[in-house]
Amino acid sequence: MNAVVDVILPCLNEAEALPWVLARMPDGFRPIVVDNASTDHSAEIARDNGAAVVDAPQRGFGAACHAGLLAASADVVCFMDADASLDPVELPRVTTTLGTYGQGPGLVLGRRRPSGRGAWPLHARLGNAVLARSLNGKAGTVLRDLGPMRAVRRTRLLDLALEDRRFGYPLEMVLKAAAAGWTVAEVDVTYRPRRGRSKVTGTVGGTVRAVRDMRRVLAEAAQ
Template sequence: MAKIDVVIPAYNEADSISRVISDIPIDVRDIIVIDNNSTDNTAFNAQQAGATVLHENRRGYGYACLKGMEYLSHKKHKPDIVVFLDGDYSDYPEELTKIVAPIIENNIDFVIGTRVKHLRERGAMTFPQIFGNWLATSLMALLFRAKFTDLGPFRAIKYDKLLDLQMEDKTYGWTVEMQLKALRQNLTYTEIPVHYRNRIGQSKVSGTIKGAIFAGIKILVWIFKYSVKK
């Protein structure tokens, strides 16, 4: 059986994190929640729900994910697959099984859960998110012949392939960096349609004008950086 570890960055997700953890299928080996300097009970609630809790005081999605990867690197028995999942309960954690299936059954390297419109709850994605996804994936298709349709955070990747990517982004560019580097290294990839609902609480990125602008800029910088390297 494949060893699957789940990494969940979380900042002020006290109201949702227990639900996320409880809905993850039981065949997962370890659930790692990275408390990204929360001011609420995120860490306590995650620990009570049975997760391994790490602390990363430097604010940023990428910082949190990198902290999770550092933890995995010290495990005696490394995972076969790493799943990244948000802590706001917008994703459906029980769909993890179908996210990892292409890796287990078809030896695919990298899988993204795609938030397709017909499976998305009304209002679950803001206009900046929808437009940003369209722009980023359109540019990747144009510049790299990519077939991505989303930058969805619910994703799975073989652990050894994840290490090969040498991830470095500390904030908003983490997801697009992973996709661009997967293209550069010719990883096999696919997308799996997933359900998506309105998150619990306010988004720290799309829920603020500042967050949306910075996320958009970071995504575009990564794309054009890689287009120059072609």
């Protein structure tokens, strides 16, 4: 594709994965690595591999995502994990589904399809399924996954004024998009075993924290 798409990559100690992720970025997709106070030279590695780097010293997944969104300038922005569990080569599938402005979905999520041993631990998959069901009941969506690879138009997302700066950010994005009357769609993407140490889905504690944050966002939306 000719148009530039900004790809926001929240990053906390992903030095092992970043070279592979950045090497597979498609033409027309510009990586923005948001360094969330890493201690393993992730920022330096990202720069050496051609990415723009934004510092987000406030720890939190949502804080990193929002810092990347503010730094982006393209009409379309994508979000994806920087741990090599998602392949940037599949980004055009997500952005193509987004369609042109005013036509097609307002937000597209990549529905994860696990590939490889340990790609998506059972505890994380169950937590995701419960949250997706709760979200669908609240927002009227029909999602099967709260996929971390997603595409949206930058100015429209800024207009949603997302407030969560923790793991509730992705869920809040869908809630507010649905409340604004957007169509939220899914497209299948491959989900691989991550590289390096997992901070969230690979650990029970990380999954519990993510579920807790997302449940909080759902509870606040119900008030």
